[in-house]
Amino acid sequence: EVQLVESGGGLVQPGGSRRLSCSASGFTFSSSGMHWVRQAPGKGLEHVAVIAYNGDDTYYAESVKGRFTISRDNLDNTLYLQMTSLRTEDTATYYCVKDAYHTGRGWFDPWGQGVLVTVSS
Amino acid sequence: DIVLTQSPATLSLSPGERATLSCRASQYVASYIAWYQQRPGQAPRLLIYDGFNRATGIPDRFSGGGSGTDFTLTISSLEPEDFAVYYCHQRSDWFPTFGQGTRLEIK
Numbered sequence: 001e002v003q004l005v006e007s008g009g010g011l012v013q014p015g016g017s018r019r020l021s022c023s024a025s026g027f028t029f030s031s032s033g034m035h036w037v038r039q040a041p042g043k044g045l046e047h048v049a050v051i052a053y054n055g056d057d058t059y060y061a062e063s064v065k066g067r068f069t070i071s072r073d074n075l076d077n078t079l080y081l082q083m084t085s086l087r088t089e090d091t092a093t094y095y096c097v098k099d100a101y102h103t104g105r106g107w108f109d110p111w112g113q114g115v116l117v118t119v120s121s
Numbered sequence: 122d123i124v125l126t127q128s129p130a131t132l133s134l135s136p137g138e139r140a141t142l143s144c145r146a147s148q149y150v151a152s153y154i155a156w157y158q159q160r161p162g163q164a165p166r167l168l169i170y171d172g173f174n175r176a177t178g179i180p181d182r183f184s185g186g187g188s189g190t191d192f193t194l195t196i197s198s199l200e201p202e203d204f205a206v207y208y209c210h211q212r213s214d215w216f217p218t219f220g221q222g223t224r225l226e227i228k
Contacts (some may be wrong), residue, residue, distance in 0.1 A: 043159075043223075044208065044221045044222045045208055045210075045220060046219070050216075050217070059215065077144065100170070105215075106208070106212060107155040107167060107170040107171070107212060108165075108167060108210065109166075110167070113164055
C-alpha cells in the first residue's frame, strides 16, 4: 500500500522558516515525480511545487518562488519542502502527493493526510 | 497559467439523483483533466484521470467526459458518501492548476 506521511507542521512567526518532510513507502519513490499542494483554511487547492524523479527538474508557483525549495532524498524515500520568509498567507494544510509519472507531469495519486502550517505572530 | 472554472459553485441534490459538474479551461488542454473528491476533514482522492479514466477502486457511477476546453464529471445516482467537494485539475500546461471546486450538498 502506498503511504505518504507528512511531518514538520506547526506555528511559525511571519518571516520565519520551516521544513516539511514527507516519508514515502509502498512504491518505488526514486521513480516517481512528487508534489506539494496546499489548501488554506476553507479554501481550494493550490499547487505549490513539483520535483521530477531524479530531482533534476523543479517548478514552483509564483506565490512561493524564491522562498520555498522542494527537494528529495531517494536513498531515504523522503520528500522535503523548505519554506523561508513565511507570510500569513502561507497558512495552509500542505499535502505531499505522488505523481503518476516520473517527470511529475501526470495526475496526482495518492495524497498524504496533510500537515498544517500556521504563520502568525 | 491555465485557468479552470468550475460550475456551479454549489450543487444541491438528493440521494439517488444524477449530478453533473462542469469544468472549463481557459486554453486547450486536450484530455489532460483529472477530477478529485474531497470529503470534510480528508485529503483529496483521485476519481478520474485523463478525461474519462476511472481510478482504481472508484465506483462506476462516476464518469468523466469532454475534451479540449469543456469537461464534465457525472455521478449517475448519488450515494450519501458522494456529498463532498470536487476539484478538476489540468496537467496540460507545464505547471498544473486546479479549479476552485464545486460543493455537492444534500438538498
